[in-house]
Amino acid sequence: MVKTTIPIEEHVAPGHMGCPGCGACLALRLALKALGKRTIMCVPACCWAVMPGVFPYCSIQVPVLFTAFETAAASASGVRAALDAKGQKDINVLAWAGDGGTLDIGIQALSGAVERRDEIIYICYDNEAYMNTGIQRSSSTPIGAWTTTTPVGQTRAWKMEPKKSGVEIMAAHRIPYTATACVSYPEDFVKKVQKARDIRGPKYIQVLSPCPAGWKSDPEKSIQIGRLAVESNVWPMYEVENGVYTVKKPTKKVAVKDYFRTQGRFRHLGEKDIEEIQKTVDSEWELLLKKEKMSQK
């Protein structure tokens, strides 16, 4: 017998155009396992706009509406409104977008949909840059990372600004449910998606999805890299449910430099640079634990 809490049914067929070791590919496979086939997806410009394949083929086996870059959330609201108008209540509406489509160009529409309390599940698969266009920085690119628009050169070195926090922005909307996740923890991710499905109102999950092409990492190490991101507290795993924080504490403590060493995008950083980033990661972690303590009362 298979011992897993993850549903066996597949809704993403083989034959997609994802790169070897693609975290986003695994993310969708798991998300659709969690949601099942009574799901309608809205997918803006992102890797997953290309990965399902070329018309008339589509390796995603639920209905997919491909949308303009900044409209994942507004489109999901539109689909939900149509289903409501038709009296169809038992269908999940999933907006599925990358970090650029979510936290840069699409954040206005996302903010609108969440503020309106539209009944949608929004999942941002976060590969920390514009990967489909070839590794340009987004607001979700972490501090210190090389991208093609934050090149390491004489006058400018890497991305100097901290990563924008999608989950904190959603928490500030008093969203019923928001969480971080990582493809390296599939049971946890599936559980969060299922939890989101069963909560009324808008839900937002940001799932860290390692990208070997953009992170300059070994495709066979994607899962390990995701784990290091969590264990180093660079990508803390937590949920915010109606304002209450629940933080998952890593069982193993890893230094930021051990996470960075797995990826070429951080190769240029010196010991001092990494020390600085380690300090920020530590203080952010402390702040998160305080939020958990304060919100749980």
Place this chain on the structure above:
Amino acid sequence: MVKKLINGNYAAAYGAKLARAEVIAAYPITPQTAIVEQVADFVASGEMKAKYVTVESEHSAMAACIAAASAGARTFTATSSQGLLLMHELLHWATGARTPVVMVNVNRAVAPPWSVWADQTDSISQRDTGWMQFYSESTQEELDTVIMSYKISESPDIMLPSFTTEDAFFLSHTYEPVEIPDQAMVDGFLPPFDPEIKLDVDKPRGFGSLSMPHQWYMELRYLIAEAMDRSRQKILKVEKEWKELTGRSYGGLLDEYRTEDADVVLMNAGTAASTIREVIDKLRKEGKKVGLARIRSFRPFPTEEIRALGKHVHTIGVMDRSYTFGDGGAFFTEVKGALYNLKDRPAVKNFVVGIGGRDITMKTVEKLYDNLFKVRSGGLDAEKEWIDLKRPEVA
């Protein structure tokens, strides 16, 4: 049938209500706002059974309408000026997705400087988006055209979005007695929207996926071109059906007034047509053979109708309430284009008028006819002319 004293904005809202729009996604902008307010009232009172999505921008309004239509719902939105320009990307999208979204645009000037008054630059700028564009002259026409638009757009052999327009204030805020059609009559005229292909969990499909150069993109565009060409006959057919039910029709794609024996004809789109009609009646009494050809449908363009007109009228003045910088008014260039292959081409002059809501008075129109008679006898004095332009002395 009830008669009510309403303005163009309320007429548009009644049109959406009578068409039983199921999803409304809307954002306020002057002078359109009364449309989305009235629709919100209809939904709140239960008179209209619809989902109303209070989006955070016009861009999201159009995105939500496209998505809702993809899921099989009849959609409605309204906008104006900057709002329409913000939607531009998604106007193309609605066409490519073959979603029959119906919208009302109140023609308002484009900033800067800020101006909320009548000007058709906003909708003319959407010429190449693949939307059908209908320009209304009266409040009644606005209401009737919204209902007809759904029937035209949703026809399985068309499946293209459309918008009707109202000149800001001249139509949006002017009250006229309007016949509100019976719901039962409209229901008989306009069946529920039931697209053959929609987002359906039992028949999963990808909508709008990637297409390579050697594959189907070009063919899909050709299908849109064919559908738009077919829409000319569809507009006439639907208007004929509407006339049988209500006794009202508006002249198809090109609405002509006293052109049969006219020596000179003015062409325009929108509310100035009513002023022109008054002038025509006055000048006709003086023995001057003048006429009007009102462009009611800009897309599809009334190419054949304009050619037929050009065969017997040899002096045409085209009025544009917008301007394409570096060329001329869009109506002017397109009218000229339609006439080019005629054996004996008429003289065509461009009058740029009413920009930013400047009034087009009877006096203005008389001046234009005077000018056209001079063109008729002495040839073109200028290809284009800005009318009633103030030219302050430069110190």
